[in-house]
Each structure stands twice: as C-alpha cells, then as structure tokens.
Amino acid sequence: xxxxxxxxxxxxxxxxxxxxxxxxxxxxxxxxxxxxxxxxxxxxxxxxxxxxxxxxxxxxxxxxxxxxxxxxxxxxxxxxxxxxxxxxxxxxxxxxxxxxxxxxxxxxxxxxxxxxxxxxxxxxxxxxxxxxxxxxxxxxxxxxxxxxxxxxxxxxxxxxxxxxxxxxxxxxxxxxxxxxxxxxxxxxxxxxxxxxxxxxxxxxxxxxxxxxxxxxxxxxxxxxxxxxxxxxxxxxxxxxxxxxxxxxxxxxxxxxxxxxxxxxxxxxxxxxxxxxxxxxxxxxxxxxxxxxxxxxxxxxxxxxxxxxxxxxxxxxxxxxxxxxxxxxxxxxxxxxxxxxxxxxxxxxxxxxxxxxxxxxxxxxxxxxxxxxxxxxxxxxxxxxxxxxxxxxxxxxxxxxxxxxxxxxxxxxxxxxxxxxxxxxxxxxxxxxxxxxxxxxxxxxxxxxxxxxxxxxxx
Numbered sequence: 001x002x003x004x005x006x007x008x009x010x011x012x013x014x015x016x017x018x019x020x021x022x023x024x025x026x027x028x029x030x031x032x033x034x035x036x037x038x039x040x041x042x043x044x045x046x047x048x049x050x051x052x053x054x055x056x057x058x059x060x061x062x063x064x065x066x067x068x069x070x071x072x073x074x075x076x077x078x079x080x081x082x083x084x085x086x087x088x089x090x091x092x093x094x095x096x097x098x099x100x101x102x103x104x105x106x107x108x109x110x111x112x113x114x115x116x117x118x119x120x121x122x123x124x125x126x127x128x129x130x131x132x133x134x135x136x137x138x139x140x141x142x143x144x145x146x147x148x149x150x151x152x153x154x155x156x157x158x159x160x161x162x163x164x165x166x167x168x169x170x171x172x173x174x175x176x177x178x179x180x181x182x183x184x185x186x187x188x189x190x191x192x193x194x195x196x197x198x199x200x201x202x203x204x205x206x207x208x209x210x211x212x213x214x215x216x217x218x219x220x221x222x223x224x225x226x227x228x229x230x231x232x233x234x235x236x237x238x239x240x241x242x243x244x245x246x247x248x249x250x251x252x253x254x255x256x257x258x259x260x261x262x263x264x265x266x267x268x269x270x271x272x273x274x275x276x277x278x279x280x281x282x283x284x285x286x287x288x289x290x291x292x293x294x295x296x297x298x299x300x301x302x303x304x305x306x307x308x309x310x311x312x313x314x315x316x317x318x319x320x321x322x323x324x325x326x327x328x329x330x331x332x333x334x335x336x337x338x339x340x341x342x343x344x345x346x347x348x349x350x351x352x353x354x355x356x357x358x359x360x361x362x363x364x365x366x367x368x369x370x371x372x373x374x375x376x377x378x379x380x381x382x383x384x385x386x387x388x389x390x391x392x393x394x395x396x397x398x399x400x401x402x403x404x405x406x407x408x409x410x411x412x413x414x415x416x417x418x419x420x421x422x423x424x425x426x427x428x429x430x431x432x433x434x435x436x437x438x439x440x441x442x443x444x445x446x447x448x449x450x451x452x453x454x455x456x457x458x
Contacts, residue, residue, distance in 0.1 A: 023227035024220045026195045027186070029081055035074060036219055037182040038175055047171055048078070052085035064143045064150040064166065066128070066158050069175030070334050072218025075153035076124060078175075082151060083122035089113060090122050091148075095130040100138045107142045114147070121148045128152040129161035136163045143169055156332075177217045177334075184212065186219055190226060201230050202240040210243060213294035214250055216335050225250050267293075268303055271346075275304075276311045280350035287346050297338045301327035304345050315355035315430035322348050353430025361424040368418055375415035410448030 029035045032042055032052065041048045051065065065082075067075040076092070083090035091106050103125075110121035128136070142148045143166065150170075154161055158172060190196040191203055203211070203226070211229075215222035229241045229249040238245065271286035290300055301323070308323040326345035330338040368374075382394040390396065399409035412419060422443070426436040 022224070023190060023196060024223040027190050027193075027223055028077055029074075030084060032081055032085065035077065035081065036186045037178045038074065038078075040176065041173055048082075048173060051171070052082055064152070064170040066162060066167065066170045066172045067151065067153045067175055068155075068158050068172065070155055070177055070217070072215075072220045073175050073178050074219060075175060076126065078173075079122060079124035079151040079153070082149070083124075086120070086122070086149075088120045088122045088149065090124065092124045092126070095125060095127040095135075098125075100135055103135070103138055107147055110142070110148045123148040123150050125150065125152045127154065129154045129156040129158075133163055136166055140165055140169075178219055179217075180212050183215055183217070183219060183222050184208065187211065187222060187226060190223055197227075197230050201233050201238070204240055204242065207241050207243045207246045210246055213292070216294055268299075271300075272303055272307050272311075275307050275346065275350045276354065278350055278354065280347055283346050283350045284343065287342060291335070291339050291342070297330045297335055297342060298327070300342055301330045301345075304342070304349060307349055310359050311354050311356055312349060312352045313355045313358035313432070314435055315427065315432040316352040317431055319349055319352050353432070355427045355429050355432050357424060357426050357432065364421075364423045368421065373417040375417035377415060378412050380411065406445065408442060408445040410446055413446070 032049065035042060040046075043049075065079075067078060069075060079092075080090055082088075089110070091110075093102055093106065106121070106123055110123070113119045113121060123142075125131075125139075139150060143150050152162070152166075152170075158167060162170075187203060187208065191201070192199050207229075211222060211225055214225050225246070226241075229246045232249045233239075233241045233245050236245070267286050267289050271283055271290065274282035274286060287300065291297075305320065305323040305327055308319040312319040323345050326341050329341045333341070379393045380396060380398040397411075399411050401407050401409040403409075414421065424439065426432045426439055428436055
C-alpha cells in the first residue's frame, strides 16, 4: 500500500471513531491557535501564519519548510496543522524506514492527486538528517516544481545535516523546548475537553508535578502517561489520578526534589562532594536523583565543569576537557540520551586523582591583589611596540626565552610587591606529580641563583 493511501485511511478511521485513537492523537491541534508553545512562530504576520494563508501577503513564498528542534515539541503537529489549514492531503514518512523508492511513490501520488482531483499534498518527512545527500537530492524536483509542500523535521543542526540546495529553498523554523507551563495547559485541556478525557478524572497538584517531571518537556510523553494513569484511576473507580496511581502506572517513583528550593542545592552539593570524595556510587545516585526529578541537564553539566577545575585540576588534565565535552553533548542531544553523557563524565571525575592546588593557587594570587600587593609591571616586560617606548625604558633588557638554552630566561617577571611568592604548590597525586618535579627546577632557573628559596604567600 502506498504511504499516501495509508495516511488517508488512518485519518478516515480517526474521524469516524476518534475514541479509538490514543489521547496524544486526539489532542493534536486542529489550528495554529491550539498549538502548544512556540509563541515566537505563532505571532500575527509570522512566516508560519502566512504559510497557511493568514495575514497580509497571503501564503509565504517557500515551498519547503524545515522544522528544527528537540523531540516531542510539535514538529509533526505543525505539519499536520498546515495541511489542515490549507486543505491539503497529509502524508507522513520517516527517513529511518523510508528511502528514495517511497519518496518517489508519494511524489507520484501527489502529482496524480493534483492532476485528477486538484488536491495538493503536504509531505511530512521526519528525521531528514538520516537521509544521505543522494536521498535528499531526490526531493529537489518535487520542491522545485511544487508538486508537494515538503515539511521536513530534524533534531540536528540543518546547516550540517541538510544539503544546501534544499536548505536554500526552505523556510527554516527553529522550535523551542516546551516549558512546564506549556505542558500544564495541554494537560488541563486533555482532562476537560470532549475529545480528551471529558472530565472523567482530575489531576491533583502533586501528581501533576510528577507527570511534568516524567514528561521532560515532551508533549507526547506527557499525554501518553496521562492516558495510562487515567485509565488506571477509572478502573479503580477513583475520581482523581492520585500520585500513587501515577507512580504505579508509569513505574517511576516520585522524587522529593524542588528544582527551585533546598533540594535543588542540597542534592547538587552532595553530587559534587561525592565526586570530590571519589565515591563514584554515591555520585551516580545523586546524579540519578537529579535526572529523575527533571533537573535541567545544563545545570548538572555546569557543576561538573566546575568540579573538574576546582577538585581535580592538574592531577588529571583530561578531567576538564571531559566535562566540557559532556556539556557540549548535553546541549546538542538533551534528555533522555544526555543522561548517559552525564553519567560518563560523573564516573570519570569521581575516579580521577584529586588536587585543589590550582584552586588554592588562584585564590592566593587573588588575595594578594585584593590586599594591594600589585605594583607596576617591571619595565623590561612592558609593551615596546610603539614609538617612544625605548625612551621610556620599556622592553629594554628583556631576554627572549627562546634564545636561551633550555627556554627559561633568568629574569624578574613578577612585580616587586610579589616577587618570590609561590602560589602554586603542586601535589604528588596523579599527573600533577610531573608538575611537582618540574616546578622547583623552573623556579631555580628563573631566579638564576640555584638557592631554591622563595617566600610563601601569607
């Protein structure tokens, strides 16, 4: 069966018996005004409004649209609404399972429908980034000749994953993650509207908060969990979805965790202190609590980057790059996959050798500066790249280290006020042992006296 015929049959079944469809399908918006979130795309006169023929100027000129954003925020929904608003056939394909053959079948069907019935087609292609360059090339004739209105969805940056000829012919719309308030409004509608649960059950505040954490910004996940919990509550003749019923239905216990209160900071503190103490299992426990409670993964990633410098430092120079890479990955993929990345980084940091020598060094140097121990920069270190610098004695007598055997020139670098201060006191832990072996030899070469004596910061 051709994809467009399958889609049409599915829509007919839904219209004849809407109750047979999942709640997420029944609550699918019918107009742009019912779309959850994405306010930046829905304001009057926006390209999306003009695409469906609303506002001055009529339909937007692009015959192709690319929707970019994380999963579960309404990319399929927007494509469906556009097809309904413009009275076009809606055909859905996934780049995971479809290939050039399926795409051509849809295009051929669209040309027949347009020629025989005057009915235009919206082709929604999900996960277009999974198509190869050749597969994406096969879409160009249909887009160029407007045989279909292509709406493609991707969770990856389209500037890297979509070919430039297709991108240049497309209207690129960036979708933002749904907020808790967005999902709260959607749940309220699903509970009360006739096409939803029609007031059969209510959702108390504690159960709603747990449901929002489970959803993690994914509207489809929120409605699926709500439907399952509502069915369980009605089977027990309960007028409301209790927290206990919701926990049983979704098989996830509610975590006591206030993202804006004490728990937020207490659990984050416990995570960092467990990493500092090298207890990898405790660290993973607190990480899991934060993840299950719906904590912002970017907040967790930031704490790990701080831990890498504050508590590990040069004992393992790979710790900070690992934490930074984790933060970058989290920003790109989001939950649920980001949990694996955060776990990877947490384990690496917890098991790394620890040193706060770099932290203490920076703090000691800052303390001296705050205490007024600064003073002028030595004349031979000052900038000499301007007319008149030589007359002032600037840069005179500076010894270029690369001209000296060993690359270390014995000359004064620090201001007189802190000359001889030793801020960095390396440990013998992990890779920092190498720095401990080197630093005293370097300091002796810099002084040029071989005495090894210097002043400790007070």
